[in-house]
Amino acid sequence: MLNTHQLEELLLSPHPLERYWATHLNASSNSWETIYAQHPHLAFLLAQNPHIPVALADQLAEHRNPKVRLMVARHPQLSQQSLEALAQDDEAAIRLQIAKRDDLPAYLIEGLEQDPDAAIHTALRRYQQPHLQQVVDF
Incomplete structure (x- = not known):
C-alpha cells in the first residue's frame, strides 16, 4: 500500500501514465482525505479510483463538477x-x-x-x- 507522499507524487506527476496508475492504486483512508484536503483540484482523478474510502466518495458525490459526480457514480461502494x-x-x-x-x-x-x-x-x-x-x- 502506498503512503500519502508516494500517492501524492503520482497524482501530481507530469506523466499521464503515472496519474492514470494512481487512479487504480490503494492507499489508506487518511492518505486519500489528506490529499483531497491539500489538492481539491484533484477531485476528478480521486473520484476515478475505486479504492477511495466511502466517506470521500460521498463527499465527491456532492461536488459541483458533474464530471466528478459521474466518476463517483461508478464507485463500487456508495x-x-x-x-x-x-x-x-x-x-x-x-x-x-x-x-x-x-x-x-x-x-x-x-x-x-x-x-x-x-x-x-x-x-x-x-x-x-x-x-x-x-x-x-x-
Whole structure:
C-alpha cells in the first residue's frame, strides 16, 4: 500500500501514465482525505479510483463538477444517501450511470422508472431486469 507522499507524487506527476496508475492504486483512508484536503483540484482523478474510502466518495458525490459526480457514480461502494442524490442528479449521464448499478434498492429503481430520459429506461431494462420482472409478476 502506498503512503500519502508516494500517492501524492503520482497524482501530481507530469506523466499521464503515472496519474492514470494512481487512479487504480490503494492507499489508506487518511492518505486519500489528506490529499483531497491539500489538492481539491484533484477531485476528478480521486473520484476515478475505486479504492477511495466511502466517506470521500460521498463527499465527491456532492461536488459541483458533474464530471466528478459521474466518476463517483461508478464507485463500487456508495452510501444510500449518495445513491439517492446521484439518482436525482440534474445530469442525465449521472442518473444513467446509477441506473446501471447492480446494488440499487428497489425504491431507487422505481424512481428512475419515472425519469424523462429514454436512455435511463433502456438502461433499467438492461441492467435491472430481475427487479423489473418481479414488479411485473405481482
